[in-house]
Amino acid sequence: MATTDLNRRAALQLLVAGGSAALLAGCAGTPGSPPSSGPATNGGNGGNGRISVTDQRGKTLTFARPVTRVVTIPMPAASLLVAVDRTADNLAAMHNASWVAMRDGIMGTIFPKALALPHEIATQDFTANVESVRALDPDVVIQWSDAQLIDPLEKAGLNVIGLTNNGKQEDVDAWVAMFAAMLGKPERAVDIKSRSDLELAAVKDLAAGRNSTGPSILYFNRFTGGLKVAAANSYNDFYIKLVGGTNPATGDDPLKGSGMVGLDVEQVLRWDPEIILLGNFDAAMPQDLYSDPVWQTVSAVKNRRVYKVPLGGYRWDPPGQESPLMWHWLSDIAFPQQRSLLRNKVTEYFDFLYSHKPTAAELDKVLWAAANADSDHYRQFNAA
Structure with missing residues (x-):
């Protein structure tokens, strides 16, 4: 043997x-x-x-x-x-x-x-x-x-x-x-688990090899009908830090409580996050922030760095079988590439998980290509 x-x-x-x-x-x-x-x-x-x-x-x-x-x-x-x-x-x-x-x-x-x-x-x-x-x-x-x-x-x-x-x-x-x-x-x-462990090690190595400090990244679990963001003891806080970013909700001016915590607009304005992630638990899209006067002073909005989190076999925001893909996606969002390799990785991972190789149109749907099209550096995820 x-x-x-x-x-x-x-x-x-x-x-x-x-x-x-x-x-x-x-x-x-x-x-x-x-x-x-x-x-x-x-x-x-x-x-x-x-x-x-x-x-x-x-x-x-x-x-x-x-x-x-x-x-x-x-x-x-x-x-x-x-x-x-x-x-x-x-x-x-x-x-x-x-x-x-x-x-x-x-x-x-x-x-x-x-x-x-x-x-x-x-x-x-x-x-x-x-x-x-x-x-x-x-x-x-x-x-x-x-x-x-x-x-x-x-x-x-x-x-x-x-x-x-x-x-x-x-x-x-x-x-x-x-x-x-x-x-x-x-x-x-x-x-x-073996495959997940390999991807985790790869993302850690990428983060360790960077000399620059990562951007501040704020994840919204809910945006419409009341704001909720990922605070301490949340999976989102884990992967923000995994890729080398910082989470203002757990930083120098942290929110009290753990998990998904409610807050007001004023708190977000004080934090001034460089990147905003919109989760898949409501219908909020980047354009909602880009077109709303309330958010225009936030760095993530001014610099068009608001992104809808992908939705694959399940939502990529919480923990799940596609979490390694979320880690790679967020790494490329925080530290943009000329051409991301994520589409190939999604194809390989879906074949491994579901015995299904997604079409180009299916990959665009998973990555919210249209909704994120006006956000900075999202073209790195386009089909070649």
């Missing part, structure tokens, strides 16, 4: 045996995701063919066979399950926000049957409609780890895997490992 095969087998054994547990240190959860209630480990197939999975509450579930009917309530979970599985066949239902991302992004094009699945199974705050979920007869329900969200489902006799979001890459790794184990595809988790 080749050395690479031995290394891969060793990595697989570590992952499914719980090697990720130590990475999930307790840390305040982001709003929209309940706080962590414990570390997570993942079990593998036992000698009798049964599958054990320990969720991020520390609760172990055992399945007699790989699951085939999964209901997902946390927003990233539906597309993540599809990416791990490379099919939507085992997805039984999802949260409406997950469905909207599939409809508006590329996932609904790649897996059109997913758009026909039930998606009115929980409220906006993730409270499940227990009767609707039970009627679907799922093998397992994926839910945030808050006891108030999980208890009604478990009291109804449903198997529930609890997830936490501490704003860390290790959470994504844990979710992937759990999903791969319960689907009977633990080796898929090894492949996804």
Whole structure:
């Protein structure tokens, strides 16, 4: 057997045996995701063919066979399950926000049957409609780890895997490992994590090799109907700093609180960010800021450095299977290139995740090419 095969087998054994547990240190959860209630480990197939999975509450579930009917309530979970599985066949239902991302992004094009699945199974705050979920007869329900969200489902006799979001890459790794184990595809988790780790190292090396200080970057989770930005203990703060940027919401004049925090226009004007990112949780576009007199003194607006975050198989702003693509995109936004290699990387990554090579038009849609066309240096992402 080749050395690479031995290394891969060793990595697989570590992952499914719980090697990720130590990475999930307790840390305040982001709003929209309940706080962590414990570390997570993942079990593998036992000698009798049964599958054990320990969720991020520390609760172990055992399945007699790989699951085939999964209901997902946390927003990233539906597309993540599809990416791990490379099919939507085992997805039984999802949260409406997950469905909207599939409809508006590329996932609904790649897996059109997913758009026909039930998606009115929980409220906006993730409270499940227990009767609707039970009627679907799922093998397992994926839910945030808050006891108030999980208890009604478990009291109804449903198997529930609890997830936490501490704003860390290790959470994504844990979710992937759990999903791969319960689907009977633990080796898929090894492949996804290995590729993600390589991309993370590459982005870190790029940042370390720069002599200049990075720009200040402010991420808006919500823009229309009330401003919310990424503060401490958010995944967005992690990747802003990863690429070498600074986040004014966690800088010398930080916001109180963690996760996504509300604020007023005056605070943004005081910060004067050099780059503004608009997330995919509302319809705000760069032109909305460019045309609004309120924002004209902000450096990001004056210099046309406002960008809509890409929307692929899922939104690139929160943690997910396409996060490595977000890291590379943001690196090129912060430190523009003459010609970005991102389109090629997206094509390769989508083939790896979904067995789908996007067309030029699909890549333009993922990257919001039209919406970002008037923003500085966005031509670097155009097709050759």
